[in-house]
Structure formats: structure tokens, C-alpha cells
Amino acid sequence: MTQVVRAETAVSPLVPVVCKIVKIVLETPDVKTFHVSTPDGQKPFTPMPGQLGMLSILNVGEGMFSITTQGPNHLEFSIKKTGVLTDALHEAEVGQTVTVRGPYGNGFPIDFCKGKDVLFIGGGIGLAPVRSLITYAIQNRSDFGKLQVIYGSRSPADLVFKEDLFENWTSVPEMALDLTVDRGDDEWKGNVGFVPAFIEQLAPSPEGDKVCVLCGPPIMIKFCLQSLAKLGFKNENIITTLEMRMKCGVGKCGRCNIGSCFVCLDGPVFTLAQMQNMPPEY
């Protein structure tokens, strides 16, 4: 029989911490960012970029969300209105009690990215998990090479994190921002077109062992991967986050498996090289 080696944990992984919503930002008609702190104004825990938190309204349910960024005293979750729990969150007001447990997941491979140029690609709400690494890179600017963000959404109204896209990130040294929308409007002066085509148009070079971090709807990821392959990016350098329905968050309830990996524990961050060894069931 194989050896059973018990893990070390102090806290029961399934019982959360009570928190409150301290700020709500309306990003788009169906996306809100919730700032969450404990009742005495602290962060419930300190996640690494790319990690997840199980957010809950106690009498509605729990849901696993990426932690899009954090401040000294709060965590931020950017959430699209999609189902029972997210509907209830969108109805909630500042001061609403929520619970959070975490941090879960493996987070982005920061050490692997250090010293390299990084290309971030996002589609729609998919920018939310990627943003955690973008804000980390900005806060630790000298640890990384040149940064480029290619981001697209359905329309200008659907662009998330507008304050970052049009204010905060425009003044970061050696960081390029390239935005596109599927459909423009009367005021939109930027690129109009799908993200994969936009990538090929911009033709970012893979030189210098550049890392690419991408997240978006599955169909967009599929075509982006094709574009990145054409441009010559290495499979080990293409990093994405996968999503499955999750319940426990700690790799025990069995639900989020892709092959023998659990998205909540071994993921959600995977490289393309790793994904090619996993069954295509996600």
C-alpha cells in the first residue's frame, strides 16, 4: 500500500470567515467588482496572484471566483451576473455580509515570469484573473521586462476595469495597452475586431523567452492559441486559467477534476504544455 502522508493545516478548509462588502464598482451592465473586508477592516487572507476565493452569501450559496486584485485591507472579486448566487450578489448593497474562504489554487508562476517580457491577453470578464498578475507586475515593476496588454470585449460598454485601462495603466513605464471591441459605438476610436485577429495584426514577438498569460471565453482561447502558435510562442510559456464547477476548493470533493488534476488545487493556472497532457474535458 502507498504511504498516506498527512498534510499540515491549522484551519478547517471548509469553514469560511465572515466579511462585508465595503465597496461596489459597476464595471459593465452585467459585471460588478466587489471589495470585501472582514468586519474590522482587514483582509481575510493574503492571496498570491491567480489564486481563488470561495465567496458566499450565507443563505444563497457559495461560488469560486478569482481574486482579481487586493489592497492592503481588502480583496476584490469581479463577478458577472450569471446564476443564482451572482444574481444575489448583484442585488446586494455595500455592507452586505458575505463569507470568504481561501486562498485556493496554485496562482501564477511568478518566479517563472520574472525577468521576462510578459504579454497579457484577456477577453471580456477573462481579464479578471489576469489582472491580479498585471497589478502584481506593476507593483514590482523592476522584476519584469516589457509588459503588453491585449484586451477585447463585445463592445466599449463591456470593457471591464475601465479605470485601469484608461487611467491607471496608461502611465506605467514600458507597458503597452492594446484594446479592441467586437462592435464599436459612435465614440469608440480604437480597434474593432476579434481578439485573435487583433493579436495577429499586432504580431507580438515571442523573443526573449516571452511569457503569455491569457484568459477569456473558451472559444476565444482556442483561436488565440492558434494565433500564438503561428507567432512562435512556446507551449511552456503560454499560461492560462481553467474553470470547472467547484465545491470544496481543496481537491477532495472530486467535482472539478480534469483527468487526475483538480482545478481548485493543482490549477486553475496551467501552461499549454501541461494542458496537452490533460484530457480535453473542460
Next chain:
Amino acid sequence: MKTIAKAKINALLDEIAKKSNVLAPVAGDGASKFAPYTQGAPVSLDGRTLLPPKDIFFPQTEKMYKFTNNSLEGSLESSFEATKPQVLFGIRTCDAKSIHCLDHVFLTKGFVDEFYQTKRDNTLIVSIGCNGPAEPTCFCKSMDVNPQEADNVDVHLYDLGSEYGAVAKSEAGEAFLANYAALFGDADVKIPEVAGFPLNPNLEGVTEKLQKMFDHPLWEEVSRKCLGCGACTYLCPTCHCFDVSARVAGDQGFRFRCWDSCMFSEYTRMAGGHNPRPSKKERVRNRFLHKLQYFPERYGELLCTGCGRCVSKCPVNMDITNIIKQVREVEL
């Protein structure tokens, strides 16, 4: 070896029950399972129970915490209770192996599940070996289980006919045998030969072969007759998938975890409607790959202990031994 006559088992259980809770296969109406033993209750120690002992460590419904929530004020209170020391008596070797598999799931890799841990650490396990198949559908021998031996328990009993031979497998087991020494004798024993098993799947190379068979048309064929119920998963001693849900009444409620089944259609359905396993084929494939490929890849053990409960009770006779045979026969 220490020995005890089978006729004296009730006396032994009565003695143990004076000091701690005992869970044993109590005979009675309805399906056989491990239930609290009361003084003098008849126990049926022949064969294996229909319901496996997994619910002793992993109950079908388990409260985790109570909460109140009226939007601006919310609080929660953990429902965790340390388990009082108890004795689990009479599990078979297939079930003992299943507990080893559940230990891997609940106690390793990053987090320890405290609800499982307290039950596991406070339960003394007495297992009984089999000298042959308890039911026609048993095939433990083919699944890395020695029908006559269990090592990850506290006391193991060998079936010697009219008596059991007892061996301590842990310090707690030695203390147990010392405690009840008065009921045990000492004798030279001969452990019987193991009888033949009608079902003998050959597992050699199956995990490696399955790694190349994800898209094989075999899954379409074997999944057609499956009804998509959860009988196999709920009767299986190693199946451990669970859901987290809540019972709410107004402002108050509690969150619990409960068994769930990967065979149910909405198991992997996400908010927004996307379901990576939309049909029976994907779900049936996932179940068998989990048992025979994914779990071995992750933990180094097969997740099937050959107890045969699924084979006997599946409404349509889905047979894992037959699927193993078909996998071996496939030409890649």
C-alpha cells in the same frame, strides 16, 4: 495466535460496548450496514454488508456550520465536534482498503479535512478476513487486495471456521487485545487456503492503456445502457464525491456537505449552462477513468477494491470487470 470462538463475539461486543460506542453489522430489517450496537443485539458477521463503512468516516450528510444572515449582520458558528472514541467492528478487507483510499483523499495534499480526521483518529478498526468470495461478484483479489489480510487497521481477525484468529496491527490494537484478553485464548492456527473467485479481471497495463483511450469509441458503447442513477456511487466504498449545500429557513440556516454522484446529469454543470460532461458517455467514462487511471496517477492506488457491490446492485448490470476486460482487448 490469539483466538476467540465465533460464538463469543456477542460477549466481546457487549464488553466493548460498556466503555465505548460500537459500530457493527447489526442484523435486522432492511439492508445490511454498520450501525450502533446495543447490548445483546444480533450481529451478522458472515459476508459483507450492502452499505460500506464509508459513512462512519464520511457521513452522507454532515453539518459544517450554522449561520444567521440578515444582510447587514451575519455570523456563523462551527458545528464541528470531536468524535468520541468508538470501535468499528467487522469490516472486510475490501472495506479496509477503501478506508486507505479515503485517507489519501481527505488527509493528504495540502489540506486535512478535520471532519474526516476526527472520526478516523478516534475509531478503532477491527477487520475480518475472507477465505473466498463473500458474494459471487467479489473480485478483491484482482484489485491489489489480499482477501485474508488487512494492514491499515488496528486489529485483524482471520476466519478460522468456528473461531477467529486475532492479530494486532497497531499500538491501539495491542492495547485492545490486552484489554479483552480474558475472552481470547491462544492456539497454533492454520490460516485456510483462499478459495477461487469466479470473477478475475486482469489489471495488468490497464492504467497505462487507458491513458491513451480517452477518445476511444468504447465509452460510447459501454455507456448506452447506464441509467445515470447514483446506485453504484453510493454503494461504492471508495466513491467520495460530495456537494456543499445549505438548509435555510428565513435568516437562519446551516451549511452541510452531502454525498453527490458524478453520474448525475448536472454534476459538472456551471452557472451559465456550460457542462463539460453533457451526456452519459462523458460521465460514465469519467467514472471508470477515475477508478482505474486518475486515482492511480495521483495517489498510486486503484480506486476500486473489488467489493462487487456495484456489479450486484446496478439496475442494468454495468460490470467494471467486463469493462476492464474490454479495455485489455482493445487494439490501439
Next chain:
Amino acid sequence: MITEKMRTAAKDLLEKGEVTTVIGWEKGTFWYNSTPVFISKPEEVDRLVFDEFCANNLAKYLMDYRNAEGKTAVFVKGCDARGVNRLVQDYQVNRDKVFLIGIPCSGMKEAPKTAEKQDSSKLPLLKKCQECATPNPVVYDLLLGDPVSERQVPDRFSGVEAIEGKTADEKYAYWQSMHSQCIRCYACRNACPACNCRECCFDANGLNWLGKQNNVQENQMFAMTRAMHVAGRCIECGECERVCPMGLPIMEINRKILKDINELFGPQDAGMSLEDKPALGQFKLDDPEKFM
């Protein structure tokens, strides 16, 4: 004998291209297991068998072939044929897309306790077969074998009356004990031809009709709701009770409802013909209105 006829019929239909799939039974794990099989090539028809272990109601599988190319053939015993009528009447299956091969049935047997081959004539009939009043298929496109004589069945509602005869406390204790054993595997629901909703209300977690705890109250909510949802449509095939791993007396609840329906709306049997509507799916002017 019937087995030979099955294989010939299936081969004929597949070779002529009249159907694309034939649903029948083949041998399973042991000599006393016969299990559903899906044949799409003429060279595979020798897998088909008919013996005293072909208890599975194959009608339900037609739900998986609703959108298939071409027709689907299915072998139907008496109970299975009523199951097909059930599905057609519920607008789940198109009668024109199905080719029914009827097999008159003398009843299916209980599995023995050991794997050694023995004389199956000594094995008892399954409970559902002992209670069966329709051994001959009521609808078919082709009939294999001669009709069998109908069995002397015990009074249809004697089991119900035995429970009705208990005191209230005894009844309560009886059902509490039964439903404390239910493991909510949903085998009964999935095996039942009358349970054919695209999405079962108990799977729609968002709506929360039923929690996911396993306790007597929730188990009874499930059992009674399912019985009411199939009320008037239950064809008494007994599959629910046969497949229940815990041996719960599910048919007694269904028969209690049938008894009430017979008393309120006159004697009826579901699924006997496509012209008879389900009891609760129609309205007659002389229906009792005591509750109005």
C-alpha cells in the same frame, strides 16, 4: 427458441436498413444476468438472448434514440410494451420512429445466491412478475412466439390494504423506517418510463424544490412527489421496486395512488392503448367534486 427468432428478426431489420439500432438483451456477468444491449450491425445479432433474466424494461432507452437517424427497433415484453405506450402518450417518443418486436413473457426470475449454474425453473419469479396482469405485449409491429396465458395474480391492492389496515402509529413507523433507508440514488426515477421529464425538478438545484440532505423528511418528499408526478401514468411495470438497492416497497405507494384513482375515476390501466388518455390528463363531466 425465442432467442433464435430474435436474432433472425434483428438481422433482417438491420440488413434491410429498416432500422439503425436494435435494443434487446444479452448475457451479463453471470449466467443469471441478462443486460440491455444495443445492436447496430447485423453481424452482432448473436449477442441477443431472451431468457428468464431479461427483466430490464427497455422502453426507457427509446428516449436516448429520439433524434437518431432512422428507426429504432426494441424488444418488448408485456410491461415494456406498456412503457412504450407511456412514452408515446407523453409525447416523448414518436411511434413512427419505433419498430416494436413483441415477446409474450411468462415472467422473470430472481437471481440465485451462488454463481454455479443451476436449474432456473426452481428459482422464484420476481415480485413484479408475480403481480403482473399483462404478460402479452399490448402493442407490437411483430410478435415472436405465441401469447401466454394470463397469470392468476393476487388481488391487485391486497398489499395496499394490508398497510391501510395498520393503525396510524404503525403506518407512521413503517414509512419512517422505510424512508430512513432510502439513499436517494434515484435509480427508481431513472428506471421509470413515466419519469421522462427533460429536467427532473429534483435536479434543478437553483429552484430548490428539495434539499440535498439525506434524512427521512427529504426522502419522503422525494418519494411522495415522484409518486404524485407519475400518478395516473404508472404502468405497474415494477421496475422502480426491482432496481431499488435498498429493497424499498415503492410499488405500494404507486398502487395506493392507483387504488384512489380507481375509486375516484373508475377502473383504469395506464399504457394499455394509445387511445386511452392518462387518468389525470382528462376530464369527465361526472368527475367527483367533493373538494369543490
